Amino acid sequence: MNNRRQFFAGAAATMAGLGVARSALAALPEPVIQTSVDTAPPLVPNTGRPYNPVVTLNGWSLPWRMNNGVKEFHLVAEPVVREMSPGFKVNMWGYNGQSPGPTIEVVEGDRVRIFVTNKLPEHTTIHWHGQRLPSGMDGVGGLNQPAIPAGKTFVYEFEARRPGTFMYHPHADEMVQMAMGMMGFWVTHPKAKHPHISKVDRDFCFLLNAFDVEPGSKTPKVSTMTDFNIWSWNSRIFPGIDTLNVRLNDRVRIRVGNLTMTNHPIHLHGHEFLVTGTDGGPTPPATRWYEVTTDVAVGQMRQIELIADEEGDWAFHCHKSHHTMNAMGHEVPTMIGVDHRGLVNKIQRVAPDYMVMGERGMADMGEMQMPIPDNTAPMMTGTGQFGPIEMGGMFSVFKVRKDQKPGDYKDPGPYQFPQGTVAHEWTGATPAAPRAATPPGQADGTAVKPKPGGKHH
Numbered sequence: 001m002n003n004r005r006q007f008f009a010g011a012a013a014t015m016a017g018l019g020v021a022r023s024a025l026a027a028l029p030e031p032v033i034q035t036s037v038d039t040a041p042p043l044v045p046n047t048g049r050p051y052n053p054v055v056t057l058n059g060w061s062l063p064w065r066m067n068n069g070v071k072e073f074h075l076v077a078e079p080v081v082r083e084m085s086p087g088f089k090v091n092m093w094g095y096n097g098q099s100p101g102p103t104i105e106v107v108e109g110d111r112v113r114i115f116v117t118n119k120l121p122e123h124t125t126i127h128w129h130g131q132r133l134p135s136g137m138d139g140v141g142g143l144n145q146p147a148i149p150a151g152k153t154f155v156y157e158f159e160a161r162r163p164g165t166f167m168y169h170p171h172a173d174e175m176v177q178m179a180m181g182m183m184g185f186w187v188t189h190p191k192a193k194h195p196h197i198s199k200v201d202r203d204f205c206f207l208l209n210a211f212d213v214e215p216g217s218k219t220p221k222v223s224t225m226t227d228f229n230i231w232s233w234n235s236r237i238f239p240g241i242d243t244l245n246v247r248l249n250d251r252v253r254i255r256v257g258n259l260t261m262t263n264h265p266i267h268l269h270g271h272e273f274l275v276t277g278t279d280g281g282p283t284p285p286a287t288r289w290y291e292v293t294t295d296v297a298v299g300q301m302r303q304i305e306l307i308a309d310e311e312g313d314w315a316f317h318c319h320k321s322h323h324t325m326n327a328m329g330h331e332v333p334t335m336i337g338v339d340h341r342g343l344v345n346k347i348q349r350v351a352p353d354y355m356v357m358g359e360r361g362m363a364d365m366g367e368m369q370m371p372i373p374d375n376t377a378p379m380m381t382g383t384g385q386f387g388p389i390e391m392g393g394m395f396s397v398f399k400v401r402k403d404q405k406p407g408d409y410k411d412p413g414p415y416q417f418p419q420g421t422v423a424h425e426w427t428g429a430t431p432a433a434p435r436a437a438t439p440p441g442q443a444d445g446t447a448v449k450p451k452p453g454g455k456h457h
């Protein structure tokens with residue numbers, strides 16, 4: 001955190017310096033590069049219109065400079081190495097040192113100028129997903145502009161016309177560049193009190209993204225269209241995703257954008273939330289209803305809001321169960337109920353390391369220290385105070401604490417459960433389990449035929 005504070009202090013000082021050096025204003029703003037994968041504290045604006053900044057999970061917001069009333073940012077498209085979880089590093093393409101790129105925060109009505117320097121080995125563009133802007137600023141290579149050649153800098157300029165939750169990503173060799181991690185978040189804050197935007201105590205954001213990294217390799221496969229194996233939030237996987245730490249009774253907003261190739265039902269435990277914003281901006285209050293899961297389809301943004309009024313450690317995850325696993329092989333047969341007595345011993349005579357997986361389910365794999373290739377994330381991992389959590393991928397924890405200080409985003413550690421409030425083993429007498437009555441016509445109880453088999457997905 002200290003490095004981070006110094007980094008922001010340094011960035012602010014640089015911007016202030018540039019504010020007085022007239023000759024420097026003609027030059028490009030110095031690009032700010034991020035080396036840490038930690039969640040940066042909110043970047044409180046010290047120039048331009050005031051707003052309540054967001055917190056990007058395992059990410060950061062890009063500092064800017066004011067130049068004659070225009071907010072100037074400098075993005076650098078470049079190869080990066082992203083640590084997706086402790087010890088698991090992947091060669092990606094991103095912006096300013098990380099994938100995803102930094103979050104860009106502006107205020108409705110701001111004039112925004114973004115310099116984009118291309119340090120990739122091929123051309124690129126940036127599309128400002130969801131924005132109202134002049135057609136020539138929309139970033140589709142070939143359609144709206146010539147692509148930015150390797151080594152060149154282009155400039156985009158437009159007014160942030162409506163408040164809301166946006167994303168940015170290349171629109172040139174798009175499949176490859178997004179498969180390599182090129183994307184970022186954009187938030188346009190309202191310039192005044194907006195009837196459909198409430199003031200919140202904490203405002204989190206992250207992108208859903210996915211990669212295909214073969215176990216033991218370090219670079220995503222870029223020809224993959226649907227068969228991704230690493231499901232991430234901001235290019236991090238559990239237990240590498242930071243927790244969302246809030247104070248009891250905080251009003252919390254969480255903004256999610258989906259730049260994967262499939263939908264993700266995002267599920268929060270212990271609370272109900274409202275979807276207060278979509279791709280099109282804030283939703284009118286009369287259209288809102290309470291949910292505990294909201295589906296975020298490909299290319300969509302959703303912002304949810306809730307009052308964090310239940311203390312505890314609450315799971316927060318994608319509800320597709322294979323999206324909370326890492327590097328899952330697709331060729332694992334279902335072994336539940338299969339009797340291999342005798343077989344393993346025979347195989348081990350010729351292959352001493354042979355193991356049979358999953359005859360009691362797959363939970364053993366969360367604990368088992370199986371040999372895996374170097375630089376491979378374990379399939380299910382993360383440990384809680386009661387043992388393995390058996391989750392990976394798109395999973396984090398929403399931590400509600402009454403003593404979490406306002407503005408403090410630090411992980412408060414595991415929840416101290418009040419005595420007697422944790423599910424525990426029952427040691428009294430066990431009541432007889434009631435059984436369903438025998439269906440009519442099956443009096444002998446043997447007439448249940450298996451349904452015709454069929455492949456499922």
Ligand SMILES: [Cu+2]
Binds near residue numbers: 323
């Ligand atoms: Cu998912």
